[in-house]
Amino acid sequence: MIAAVGLARTYKTRGKAIEAVRGVDITVNAGEIVGFLGPNGAGKTTTLKMLTTLLRPTDGSATVAGYDLRRDPQNVRRNIGYVGQAGSTLGLAKASEEIVSHARLYGIDAATAEKRGKQLLAALDLADVWERKCGSLSGGQRRRLDIAMGLIHEPKLVFLDEPSTGLDPQSRANLWTHIRKLRDEMGTTVFITTHYMDEADSLSDRLLVIDKGEIVAQGTPAELKKKVRGDTISLTLREDEHAAEAAGVAGLLAGADTPVIEGHVVRFHVPDGASALPVLLTELSRAGIEAIGVEVNRPTLDDVFLTLTGRSLRD
Numbered sequence: 001m002i003a004a005v006g007l008a009r010t011y012k013t014r015g016k017a018i019e020a021v022r023g024v025d026i027t028v029n030a031g032e033i034v035g036f037l038g039p040n041g042a043g044k045t046t047t048l049k050m051l052t053t054l055l056r057p058t059d060g061s062a063t064v065a066g067y068d069l070r071r072d073p074q075n076v077r078r079n080i081g082y083v084g085q086a087g088s089t090l091g092l093a094k095a096s097e098e099i100v101s102h103a104r105l106y107g108i109d110a111a112t113a114e115k116r117g118k119q120l121l122a123a124l125d126l127a128d129v130w131e132r133k134c135g136s137l138s139g140g141q142r143r144r145l146d147i148a149m150g151l152i153h154e155p156k157l158v159f160l161d162e163p164s165t166g167l168d169p170q171s172r173a174n175l176w177t178h179i180r181k182l183r184d185e186m187g188t189t190v191f192i193t194t195h196y197m198d199e200a201d202s203l204s205d206r207l208l209v210i211d212k213g214e215i216v217a218q219g220t221p222a223e224l225k226k227k228v229r230g231d232t233i234s235l236t237l238r239e240d241e242h243a244a245e246a247a248g249v250a251g252l253l254a255g256a257d258t259p260v261i262e263g264h265v266v267r268f269h270v271p272d273g274a275s276a277l278p279v280l281l282t283e284l285s286r287a288g289i290e291a292i293g294v295e296v297n298r299p300t301l302d303d304v305f306l307t308l309t310g311r312s313l314r315d
């Protein structure tokens with residue numbers, strides 16, 4: 001569905017060149033949900049705009065939905081859906097008006113637009129909004145209406161730019177269910193940009209991680225997490241003054257790295273948290289150190305990003 005090689009974009013502003021995307025290779029297969037994850041300013045939107053013909057690459061080439069991006073942008077546009085960050089509905093217009101007028105831009109007649117529009121709204125749990133004003137919909141409903149509009153011409157591939165930004169946790173989870181349905185029930189390939197780790201983790205079959213305009217990792221969420229050294233153990237002690245001694249005990253566990261002390265919390269990594277924990281607690285009690293809490297955490301995508309770049313995704 002997408003085969004991009006060396007795709008790059010340099011912006012020129014006031015004589016200064018900003019290398020927003022520095023030559024990325026992207027492959028997306030039919031039927032995949034691919035997450036494009038990176039911190040703010042990493043180059044996600046710029047890449048998405050190039051792949052959707054909204055921005056001309058300064059270098060590289062790509063085939064999108066079977067058509068060459070540079071030579072045949074019109075056919076790329078006809079065969080993809082794009083749901084931008086800003087949303088595209090007017091508050092005062094009815095959902096039906098927005099859907100039909102959007103469909104007309106693709107040369108779809110009004111009767112077909114109404115039939116498809118109603119089917120899409122039903123699939124997205126929006127069956128009762130056809131006659132409603134867009135401004136009266138909740139944030140999550142309006143976002144799903146945007147997605148329905150992006151699918152009205154039945155594209156094989158849809159691009160979603162940060163679809164859940166600004167939604168509450170319940171609406172986000174609901175939106176993810178619907179995005180999965182697009183692929184499972186309609187066979188649509190989904191390319192989704194996000195800077196939310198939980199979204200990337202929960203939705204994507206495969207992830208591309210971008211930082212400073214370059215792809216720094218790709219793979220399934222599970223494959224990426226294997227790149228991180230192991231589980232994190234955070235040990236909370238009753239007394240601050242026991243921290244150094246507890247760190248000494250922790251550092252002796254098989255495969256442990258050097259513990260980091262923050263007040264009365266000692267944090268370190270071990271290859272397998274579940275088997276290290278009983279040994280740690282026994283050794284602490286033998287040394288007379290009282291722990292008031294202990295947490296074992298499996299690696300997150302943020303840990304992956306931290307391992308790869310030395311920075312957190314949240315920074």
Ligand SMILES: Nc1ncnc2c1ncn2[C@@H]1O[C@H](COP(=O)(O)OP(=O)(O)OP(=O)(O)O)[C@@H](O)[C@H]1O
Nearest residue numbers: 011013018020039040041042043044045046047195
């Ligand atoms: N029109 C523009 N002119 C100049 N610089 C730009 C332009 N658009 C983006 N940039 C710069 O290019 C870099 C990449 O921006 P881009 O919007 O692609 O990142 P992003 O990963 O989508 O970020 P976000 O998550 O905040 O949307 C940033 O340094 C940004 O400031």
